[in-house]
Amino acid sequence: MLYPSPPLTTVDQKVLVDIEAMRQGLRHQIQANPAKWTLGLRKYLTADTIAASNSIEGFRVSTIDVQDLMDGEKDVEVSDENREETLAYQRMMTYVQTLHDVTDFVYSKGLLNALHWMLQGHRHAQRKPAGQWRSGPVYVTDPRDASIAAYTAPPADEVAGLMGELVDWLNSDDGSHPLVRAALAHLHLVSIHPWADGNGRMSRSLQTLLIAREGVLAPEFSSIEAWLGRPGNTWEYYKELQRRGATYRPDQDVSSWIRFNLTAYHQQAQTVRGRMDRSAAVWRSLLSFAGRAGLEERVLSALHDVAVIGRVRRSHYEQAEGLTLQQAQRDLRDLVAAGLLAPVGRTRARYYTEGPSFPEPVLEVARTPMTLSEPYQDAVG
Incomplete structure (x- = not known):
């Protein structure tokens, strides 16, 4: 038995309409901007996704270091463990992103186990096999006290049946909005x-896969x-999961989980829109500056990365x-000589x-923080 899809309230539906409007606006904004510029933003957002999801599990690598690892940089100051976890997650997410337009796509136990192998294959061991259902119990411990089980998962002998039920549900259409189904x-x-x-990262990646399959907007x-x-x-994510109880109880109302995810979709859309607006403003300012300074337009991508992300490597600029x-x-040497x-x-x-000599007005535009609105407060305001 799986959790039933809860009915949406009027306020939920209003928030969902706002999310869809922002996503459609982002789609048009992406299409209107140069491919080179949006490609860089896509790569950054993918790196941000990997860094954030891994950080939830205790593997801490900054977004900019993840991006360097994705670019193939060897001399990134991270531990071997964090490097392995980052590159494994990147491989899996790259595959997830490629599945967005596969015409004969179906969900299956084999697909989910294969994705798990991509994520955890480097950790494969007898006690914790990768790409296979667990054979014993598993517990989620309380983040404040590892001796306390905050959640005990269903018995191992029920996993195959429950996963079969989940795969059937994934391949069906119950009429729910795709973002609600993803949540x-x-x-x-x-x-x-x-x-x-690896269950947390796999669950978040499955949500991303459903978003990718929806096809409205690239999953990144x-x-x-x-x-x-x-x-x-x-912290709120853990609290929301703990609302479900200490054991698997699928016969419960999960409306608060849907509201939590709709808030996440809404604020992430705000964040991406703000980043795109800010990046575009930085690019325009740099174009104006380059015209006055007599710079080649190609060097703007290096200056843009420095303003928006904080740094640039030669290999990234070259690619x-x-x-x-x-x-x-030569270009970077000239920019150093000019004090930029x-x-x-x-x-x-x-x-x-x-x-x-880097133009201060450009940095001011790049580093002015954005303000996020609370969608449910706005919806009832």
Whole structure:
């Protein structure tokens, strides 16, 4: 038995309408901007998703370091464990993102176990096998006291049946909104806890997969994993899961879980829209500055990354602009000589931040924080 899909209240429906309006607006905004620029934003948002979801499980790598690892950088100062977890999550998420338009796609136990192997294969062991249902009990411990089980998952001999029921539900259409179904898929999977490890990330990734299959907006613009990874939101996420009780009780109302997810969708859409607006404003300011300073337009991508993200590496700039190694080195050297960039670190691990002559108005635009609204307060206000 799975949790029943709860009816939406009038306020829920109003929030959902607002979310859809923002997502459609983002879709048009993405289509209206240069592919090179949106590709960079997509990569950053994917890195943010990976960093945030891993941080919930205790693997802490900054978004910018995740992006460097995704670019193939070797000299990133992270532990071997965090590097492995980051690259494993990237491989799985890359595959999830490619499934958005597969015409004969179906959910299956095999698919879910294969995704789990991508995520946990490097940790495969007899006691915690990857890509296979667990053979014993599993507990989620209280974050404040590891000796207390905050949640005990269903017995191992029930997992195969419950996962079969989940797969059937995933391949059906109960008429619920796709974003609501994605939120429920997350809750179903994390409650069944079918694997010995990696259940939280798999559940959040399944939600992202359903969003990708919806096809309205690329999943990196809609995934709520980055939102869930913010410390305050992570705490609320745990609290919301704990509302379900200490054992699996699927015969309960999960309306509060849906409201929690609708809030997450709404605020993540606000965040992405704000980042796009800010990035576009930075680009326009840099175009104006480049015209006055006589800079080649291609160097704007390096300056843009420094303003918006905080730094740029030679390899990233080289890939973004399709340059040779020598061209990229020369451009960055010239930007350092002009005082626009400042090098940090030794040769192989070097990256660049803003130099003393970097235009201050551009940095002011880039670093002005945004304000997020509370969708349920606005809906009833």
